[in-house]
Amino acid sequence: MIRVTGLHVNYGRREVLRGIDLRVGRGELVGLLGPNGSGKTTLIKALAGLLPAASGRVEIGGADIRSLSHRERALRLSCVPQRVEAPTGFSVRELVLMGRFARKGLLSGPLSDYGPDDHAAAEAALRDARALDLAGRQASELSGGELQRVFLARALAQGRDLLLLDEAVSALDMARRVEAYDLLAALNRTGSTVLSALHDLNLAALYCPRLVFLKDGRITLDGPTAEIFTESNLKDIYETDIRVAAHPVTGAPQAHLVPGAGAAALG
Amino acid sequence: MRPNIEAVLAQKPDLVLQLAGRKEASLPVEALRRHGINVAVFHASTFAELFSVIRRVGALTGAEPQAEAMVRGMEARLSALDARLAAFPQRPRVFFEVRSPNMLAAGQGGLVAEIIRRAGGVNCVADTAKFSRLSEEEIIRLAPEAYIIQRGPMNPAPLPLTSRPRLRAIPAAASGRAWFVDEQKYSRPGPQSIDAAEELAALLHPGIPAPAKGRATDYNHTKSKDK
Amino acid sequence: MTAKAGDDRAKPRDRNSGIRGAKALWIALICAASLASALIACGLGSFPSTPGQTLNALLGALGFATARPVDPALSVVVVDIRLARVALAWLTGASLATAGCVFQGVLRNPLADAFTLGVSGGAAFGASVAIIFGFAGGAIADSLGGLGGGTGILPLFALAGALLALAAVLALGRIGGGGMRRETIVLAGIVVSTFLSALISLLKSLDEESVSSIVFWIMGSFQGRGFEHVRLALPYMAVGLALVLWRARELDLLALGEGQARLLGLDAGRSRLWLLIGASLLSGAAVAVSGVIGFVGLVVPHLLRLVLGAGHRTLLPASALLGGLLLLWSDVLARSVLPGGAELPVGVVTALIGGPFFCLLLGRKSQGAA
Numbered sequence: 001m002i003r004v005t006g007l008h009v010n011y012g013r014r015e016v017l018r019g020i021d022l023r024v025g026r027g028e029l030v031g032l033l034g035p036n037g038s039g040k041t042t043l044i045k046a047l048a049g050l051l052p053a054a055s056g057r058v059e060i061g062g063a064d065i066r067s068l069s070h071r072e073r074a075l076r077l078s079c080v081p082q083r084v085e086a087p088t089g090f091s092v093r094e095l096v097l098m099g100r101f102a103r104k105g106l107l108s109g110p111l112s113d114y115g116p117d118d119h120a121a122a123e124a125a126l127r128d129a130r131a132l133d134l135a136g137r138q139a140s141e142l143s144g145g146e147l148q149r150v151f152l153a154r155a156l157a158q159g160r161d162l163l164l165l166d167e168a169v170s171a172l173d174m175a176r177r178v179e180a181y182d183l184l185a186a187l188n189r190t191g192s193t194v195l196s197a198l199h200d201l202n203l204a205a206l207y208c209p210r211l212v213f214l215k216d217g218r219i220t221l222d223g224p225t226a227e228i229f230t231e232s233n234l235k236d237i238y239e240t241d242i243r244v245a246a247h248p249v250t251g252a253p254q255a256h257l258v259p260g261a262g263a264a265a266l267g
Numbered sequence: 268m269r270p271n272i273e274a275v276l277a278q279k280p281d282l283v284l285q286l287a288g289r290k291e292a293s294l295p296v297e298a299l300r301r302h303g304i305n306v307a308v309f310h311a312s313t314f315a316e317l318f319s320v321i322r323r324v325g326a327l328t329g330a331e332p333q334a335e336a337m338v339r340g341m342e343a344r345l346s347a348l349d350a351r352l353a354a355f356p357q358r359p360r361v362f363f364e365v366r367s368p369n370m371l372a373a374g375q376g377g378l379v380a381e382i383i384r385r386a387g388g389v390n391c392v393a394d395t396a397k398f399s400r401l402s403e404e405e406i407i408r409l410a411p412e413a414y415i416i417q418r419g420p421m422n423p424a425p426l427p428l429t430s431r432p433r434l435r436a437i438p439a440a441a442s443g444r445a446w447f448v449d450e451q452k453y454s455r456p457g458p459q460s461i462d463a464a465e466e467l468a469a470l471l472h473p474g475i476p477a478p479a480k481g482r483a484t485d486y487n488h489t490k491s492k493d494k
Numbered sequence: 495m496t497a498k499a500g501d502d503r504a505k506p507r508d509r510n511s512g513i514r515g516a517k518a519l520w521i522a523l524i525c526a527a528s529l530a531s532a533l534i535a536c537g538l539g540s541f542p543s544t545p546g547q548t549l550n551a552l553l554g555a556l557g558f559a560t561a562r563p564v565d566p567a568l569s570v571v572v573v574d575i576r577l578a579r580v581a582l583a584w585l586t587g588a589s590l591a592t593a594g595c596v597f598q599g600v601l602r603n604p605l606a607d608a609f610t611l612g613v614s615g616g617a618a619f620g621a622s623v624a625i626i627f628g629f630a631g632g633a634i635a636d637s638l639g640g641l642g643g644g645t646g647i648l649p650l651f652a653l654a655g656a657l658l659a660l661a662a663v664l665a666l667g668r669i670g671g672g673g674m675r676r677e678t679i680v681l682a683g684i685v686v687s688t689f690l691s692a693l694i695s696l697l698k699s700l701d702e703e704s705v706s707s708i709v710f711w712i713m714g715s716f717q718g719r720g721f722e723h724v725r726l727a728l729p730y731m732a733v734g735l736a737l738v739l740w741r742a743r744e745l746d747l748l749a750l751g752e753g754q755a756r757l758l759g760l761d762a763g764r765s766r767l768w769l770l771i772g773a774s775l776l777s778g779a780a781v782a783v784s785g786v787i788g789f790v791g792l793v794v795p796h797l798l799r800l801v802l803g804a805g806h807r808t809l810l811p812a813s814a815l816l817g818g819l820l821l822l823w824s825d826v827l828a829r830s831v832l833p834g835g836a837e838l839p840v841g842v843v844t845a846l847i848g849g850p851f852f853c854l855l856l857g858r859k860s861q862g863a864a
Binding site: 366367368369370371393394399400401402403404405406407408409410420421423432433435436437 | 539540541542566567570571574575576625648701703704706707710711715717718720829834835836837838
């Protein structure tokens, strides 16, 4: 589904991604982890075609991203961006319907409304993202968490084949995060491929069978959660003392911080 | 061109004359006066004012006799014009176009209005200002019998009346009594303003006898070019 | 199967029908007001005319046999002058408001308009050149075989100026890097319009005699305009309108920002380019035949955004309709508010109406935000 080979991406002169090789197969649910500034967002943007590669290539569904038009990219993958600002003057429903843009050709008529299929898809997406109650509200009036659910709904309306999420749940409270990841897991079971960048180690370990760790623009670890989510690996990557214990319900590994580990002597 | 005060001062003039105009034009006057230059500002929107201006310039330049002679000559030509017009009782309604497009018409407040009157016409624009911005529909309502278009810097490339379809409804268009005239002659008060009155009289009243020859003195330097 | 599809469709539609009905009502109201206004405006002016005579003259012009013969002077006044001005003012207002709406959407700046991009400045500069070199009256255009279609060559200069200014802005934006980023476009627009206004000042100071012509032209007016101006501007306006209406949906996406627009499948750079070209055609053609008229492109989209929301498939046509209506009445005021058939520049009327109105809108908005 995703195939990245030797990917380098620069911001100006600064190398942000330094040789990424990554494959994500159809139907996988992968968590993308790493400290701040490790390149998670950059990798998601490069996968979505928003950032050009300095070298290397990105293939989505077997096609080089550079050879795809914006419309073709949007039909192959949906992306929930990290920072979402609320546009003024649009209702939530209008915003979610915009996810259907790529399905409307220029020839579909300038003033014609979105069709019944589009409305049905938007309705289903709103329902799945638990945002149906927001449908009639103005997008600019929503809280950050509500807005993230709406943008998730928009991505679902756009397409469910391949979902890229960049910190898509960071503004949600705990209950909503669980809801959102239950949804992602459910989508994954029905065939969606999901690559989700996130900060929350435990959420990732709880839901994602495979984790990819980025550090300094390189993939330092990539493998099944049960194998790589270990104390020594996490200590290396995050450079602080971390303990791992099993989740009381599922048995998944969960990370725990140790107080005092980060405190340099004060004097 | 705007007057460059430095350039004016460099000439060390004894006297600077200015024709009253827009308000901004009086700013350099103040500056020149601050530098001790004599500036005389003149206003000439009637023949009487024009004559008094000529006399005052004569007095200021020590050429009083010449100025007096000039004024006498002009007055004589105006009375002769009146006499010649006595046999022509009709007073056609005249429209004087200062500028087009963005139509600007001569109102009652300038020398043009008096030129029209002395030439045996009636300025059909009632506005008491010097200029009046009129709509085309108002021109049709005014129904001028003669349409005068000045051509010069203010109206660089006016169309002839025959090329203005919307003004076809005015009597002047039907009768063909529409002419181009020289802006310098009509809109710049001076000795040539008498020429303008004589020229316009001949246009408005085609049968009028020509002015007596030999009256024109050295100030009569402009030739009518735009008939 | 078909029944089920029908059911699915019914649900979301019902939810929206209330909002959509309100929008349709607004648009229908503006349409009706435009038609009624056009009729009324044909009866207003310094030339005396009764409603019956006006109607007669209009019917006569449409080729209907009229009960009483129409006074030819009245027919010229009602049809060739008033109706032509109504049509031209409406088209100009529609173009300016639509263009303003597009500029605001593309640049994501509620205060953007043709001035921001230097398009108005370009048109004003082109017209100033025409005036300085004495092309304004049209004698030269006519001698060139009716190049201006009887309107003179000035509108063509103005239109060329507008498009050249846009080209300069886009080229500068390219040099500035980042292709078609809106920040570079806005900056380039400010640079170009500042430079052009300096050039206009230079022209004015070089030729004191033409100052009043340039000043009055820049103020904007429909005085002396007729159907030949409608014929001149209409093709450009039609192409411009088609271009932007066709991409109305893209304007919605651009409002979200470049990144999101691209994620949703829009080639933001190309879309912006075409929208800017369309809007520049609209405002360039409007400025070419009417001079510079402010506030229509600013106030109308702003007001409608408050009422109809930001969806451009409704907002663009509604802006066109309301902009036309607003300028139609501004021109009626411009030609009838002064006594004795004297004219105000219509740009002065729109500024006098628009300025305070805009302050009111801003006040309301900041109150709402507080």
